[in-house]
Amino acid sequence: MTAIDFTSFVDRLAAVSGETIMPFFRSALTVENKKAGGFDPVTAADRAAEEAMRSQIRKAFPEHGILGEEYGSERTDSEYVWVLDPIDGTKSFISGMVAWGTLIGLMRFGEPVYGMMHQPFTRERFSGDNGAALYRGPTGNRSLNVRPCTGLDDALLFTTSPLLMKETDRAQFRKVENKVRLSRYGGDCYAYCMLAAGQIDLIIETELKPYDIIALIPIIHGAGGIITTWEGTPAQGGGRVVVAGDKRVHEAALEILNRV
The missing domain is CATH 3.40.190.80 (D-Maltodextrin-Binding Protein; domain 2)
Known part of the structure; x- marks a missing residue:
């Protein structure tokens, strides 16, 4: 089984996390600080989205490991390990800005083999498997390609x-x-x-x-x-x-x- 077999499942994780997060966005939500002597915010949206994704992974692939920002690690010595950041850019999220997204990564034998960034507010998904990368959004689907830059x-x-x-x-x-x-x-x-x-x-x-x-x-x-x-x-x-x-x-x- 290769990483490409998991693409539809990653789409499901993105959908579930997005449905969980969106009711909180631009709302009067409570913000907690995780960092003494600084500011590292976390919200109910972060926690609920990670819980929703973890639940899906445990049901579909109970033998897989999980590493997440909010709830730590489990079975990270497994062949496949899911790496989750439910809201990357929480400071933007709590400010009502759109520069945030859900990060869903998959590692096999310790190497990243598939990844997605899902922005549910703009309805955009960026994904890649090291060999190719794809954008899907309101303007359609297209390959992602970096641009040349001389210096x-x-x-x-x-x-x-x-x-x-x-x-x-x-x-x-x-x-x-x-x-x-x-x-x-x-x-x-x-x-x-x-x-x-x-x-x-x-x-x-x-x-x-x-x-x-x-x-x-x-x-x-x-x-x-x-x-x-x-x-x-x-x-x-x-x-x-x-x-x-x-x-x-x-x-x-x-x-x-x-x-x-």
Whole structure:
């Protein structure tokens, strides 16, 4: 059995999570803070959506593992492990903005093999299996493909926020930011999908968890992009990541980020 067998099931998870989340969006919902000394919000929508997806997985594939942002891990030594972030971009969600989405990733033997980002408000789904990536939405279906970019001086750079970075990492990020044509903040998972769609060229982030990134890796790879850590290693463990549509931009960003 290969990852492609799971595509219809991932669509079901996206539908169930979206139906659970949407009644909460742009409503007067209660927000809790998970981070002492900072702000890491969680809502009833996050928890309800992850519960709904976990229930579907347990019923359909009881032998599979699950790793989720809100309820932790179970059976993560299984051949297949589902990686869930019910609302990536909760700060945007509680602000009524649309730069958020549900991340559904599938790992096999520890490697990301399929991923989807579902934005139920805009009715968009971005998916990939490392070999190809697909957009489905109100404007129709189409393949996702990154765009060429000759160098940093032509690049459009995104990060969620430099304020999320440690001071030393922020200083290195600023060095790259000073080289690009345009930098923008925000986007969370949506920015990664825009890179896969050929709209932007570079993303630099830090402090990521596996559930923030695993679903996005097969989408980026499927669209022809590159995603690694700052050290140039596989990114599924999270931490500091660099994502680019063109290897020239990726190499240039890594060189600056790692410059002493």
